[in-house]
Amino acid sequence: MQRASAHRDQPAPEGAASEDSFDVIVVGSGAGALLAAARASDLGARVLVLEKQARFGGNSAMSGGGIWVPNNSRIGSVGIADSDEDAFSYLRAVIPADQIADETIRTYIRSAPRMIDYLESIGVPYRPVAKYPDYYPGVPGWREGGRTMDCAPLDGRELGEYFDRLGQMPAASKAFGTINLSITEASRIQAVAPGWQRIAAGALARYAVDIGARLRGRRDRRLCMGEALVGRLFLAIRKRKVVFKLGVPVSGLDYDGDRVCGVVVRADDGKRQVYEARKAVIVAAGGFERSREMRHRHLPNPTSPDWSAGSAGNTGDMIEAGRRIGAATGLMNEAWWAPSVRWGDRTVILFFEKSKPGLMIVDRTGRRFMNESITYNSYGKCMYGENYDLRDRVPAYVIFDSRYRSRYMFGGLLQSSMSPDWMNPGAFGPNGMLTRASTLDELATKLGIDAQGLRTTAAEMARFAESGIDERFGRGADAHDRMYGDERVTPNPCLGPIDTPPFYGAPLYPGDIGTKGGLAINDDGQVLDEAGKPIPGLYAAGNSSASIMGDKYPGAGCTLGPALTIAYRAAGRIMGANED
Numbered sequence: 001m002q003r004a005s006a007h008r009d010q011p012a013p014e015g016a017a018s019e020d021s022f023d024v025i026v027v028g029s030g031a032g033a034l035l036a037a038a039r040a041s042d043l044g045a046r047v048l049v050l051e052k053q054a055r056f057g058g059n060s061a062m063s064g065g066g067i068w069v070p071n072n073s074r075i076g077s078v079g080i081a082d083s084d085e086d087a088f089s090y091l092r093a094v095i096p097a098d099q100i101a102d103e104t105i106r107t108y109i110r111s112a113p114r115m116i117d118y119l120e121s122i123g124v125p126y127r128p129v130a131k132y133p134d135y136y137p138g139v140p141g142w143r144e145g146g147r148t149m150d151c152a153p154l155d156g157r158e159l160g161e162y163f164d165r166l167g168q169m170p171a172a173s174k175a176f177g178t179i180n181l182s183i184t185e186a187s188r189i190q191a192v193a194p195g196w197q198r199i200a201a202g203a204l205a206r207y208a209v210d211i212g213a214r215l216r217g218r219r220d221r222r223l224c225m226g227e228a229l230v231g232r233l234f235l236a237i238r239k240r241k242v243v244f245k246l247g248v249p250v251s252g253l254d255y256d257g258d259r260v261c262g263v264v265v266r267a268d269d270g271k272r273q274v275y276e277a278r279k280a281v282i283v284a285a286g287g288f289e290r291s292r293e294m295r296h297r298h299l300p301n302p303t304s305p306d307w308s309a310g311s312a313g314n315t316g317d318m319i320e321a322g323r324r325i326g327a328a329t330g331l332m333n334e335a336w337w338a339p340s341v342r343w344g345d346r347t348v349i350l351f352f353e354k355s356k357p358g359l360m361i362v363d364r365t366g367r368r369f370m371n372e373s374i375t376y377n378s379y380g381k382c383m384y385g386e387n388y389d390l391r392d393r394v395p396a397y398v399i400f401d402s403r404y405r406s407r408y409m410f411g412g413l414l415q416s417s418m419s420p421d422w423m424n425p426g427a428f429g430p431n432g433m434l435t436r437a438s439t440l441d442e443l444a445t446k447l448g449i450d451a452q453g454l455r456t457t458a459a460e461m462a463r464f465a466e467s468g469i470d471e472r473f474g475r476g477a478d479a480h481d482r483m484y485g486d487e488r489v490t491p492n493p494c495l496g497p498i499d500t501p502p503f504y505g506a507p508l509y510p511g512d513i514g515t516k517g518g519l520a521i522n523d524d525g526q527v528l529d530e531a532g533k534p535i536p537g538l539y540a541a542g543n544s545s546a547s548i549m550g551d552k553y554p555g556a557g558c559t560l561g562p563a564l565t566i567a568y569r570a571a572g573r574i575m576g577a578n579e580d
Contacts, residue, residue: 052249061167068557090141172412287515288316330546332517337380340511357496358404366453377553525570
């Protein structure tokens with residue numbers, strides 16, 4: 001058995017030898033992993049972070065970077081009042097009681113504001129977004145905004161050589177496929193809110209005048225959303241001289257039968273290396289969305305890793321490593337569902353497009369089966385059924401017409417009023433994202449949909465658009481639906497006819513932005529065995545653990561919020577510093 005060595009006082013560059021003994025080892029390099037590393041270091045631990053990929057950040061860097069923090073200390077700055085009790089009422093009504101205990105919800109509500117204040121103290125400032133509503137309007141305790149928080153942008157030059165090693169958001173989430181936007185900026189542009197053109201023009205101008213960056217390549221050095229979050233956390237751990245290694249895949253846990261003592265790494269030459277963790281190992285290495293075998297074993301079928309927007313490195317290695325030493329798991333049939341289309345070999349998630357007027361989603365009979373504007377996480381059960389036992393809606397089909405195409409972006413494709421079809425030949429055809437046809441019947445034939453059913457549904461949508469009432473599914477009836485509608489369209493900003501050729505369509509899959517099943521944990525992130533007892537020395541956070549949100553998605557940032565909060569509490573528990 002070979003052990004690695006390193007210098008105790010400073011971070012070792014990738015590939016250099018490092019000492020094999022640390023107080024805390026963190027597996028993964030997303031937001032939860034880096035926060036855990038920073039806090040453990042602040043509390044006196046010598047910390048090692050291991051990331052198996054050549055780039056760091058995982059799903060966090062690819063995400064919107066939002067954090068859902070009820071009753072945060074800054075919520076009053078956007079004119080919203082909140083309370084712990086209202087937040088509890090809301091979460092308790094949304095999250096099934098048989099999945100998540102009351103005390104877990106209360107612990108999150110109590111701890112998340114402390115976590116966000118800690119982020120501020122280490123150079124990761126957040127501010128609440130005024131008009132970003134929780135995802136279940138009408139539920140007691142719901143708020144129209146303020147709980148979702150947006151990370152301050154970061155100048156990528158501060159990362160130095162690590163700028164090019166930071167993972168980045170997909171092109172479909174960037175303006176013009178390249179330019180970074182904050183949550184506030186992106187939400188106004190996607191909602192076609194007053195002033196959206198000025199925001200877009202300003203972002204384009206800012207990007208263009210960064211001559212130094214343009215000489216280096218296309219990547220925007222103004223980092224926003226998940227890139228800003230991970231970039232700022234990375235700067236925090238570098239300042240604390242946390243040992244950080246890229247390209248080091250962990251193959252297992254070093255377990256002596258009583259406690260987890262470290263991690264096992266297989267070197268390129270096949271030799272086994274063990275890094276010792278004197279206090280604990282924190283697993284924050286993502287879920288299993290990129291494992292074909294684990295998906296087929298745990299998620300509803302049909303399924304495919306090709307439908308996921310998760311990081312390519314998320315293959316469930318550490319979940320399986322935990323199981324091998326007796327760890328329990330939970331919610332393994334669940335994901336952070338999100339509708340996806342394919343563009344060649346790329347997956348494109350539809351977050352905002354589905355709420356705009358003039359678009360509908362149908363099954364192969366040409367009939368609608370859902371409110372297209374609902375939260376993206378709900379697409380899993382809409383497409384697979386409440387019991388995940390349906391097959392005939394996979395794939396479904398997204399349909400719109402040239403009026404929609406001229407007004408709104410779709411999957412990163414700019415609206416045709418700014419970027420006509422002839423400028424985007426790669427977007428259409430067998431390797432493109434969209435199928436185009438001169439009539440609905442022709443489109444139905446190309447996509448394999450019943451033509452009569454599609455015509456009937458389009459006629460019905462025209463009637464609903466005129467009356468402003470979706471008589472089947474209530475689309476556009478609440479604040480969440482309307483957030484990404486088009487407020488210029490009346491009487492319902494989410495409803496419009498689909499009657500102007502050419503027509504466009506694409507197969508729609510039950511994709512995801514990560515899996516939410518993983519190692520079972522308690523409120524401090526301690527991994528539990530099958531008897532419900534903590535496994536000494538082993539902690540987990542983020543998508544490596546079973547989500548404390550259960551099978552629901554209460555609001556934007558309910559992935560990162562719990563990941564960061566559990567990581568914060570895990571580091572505190574390990575070092576004996578939790579406030580409660």
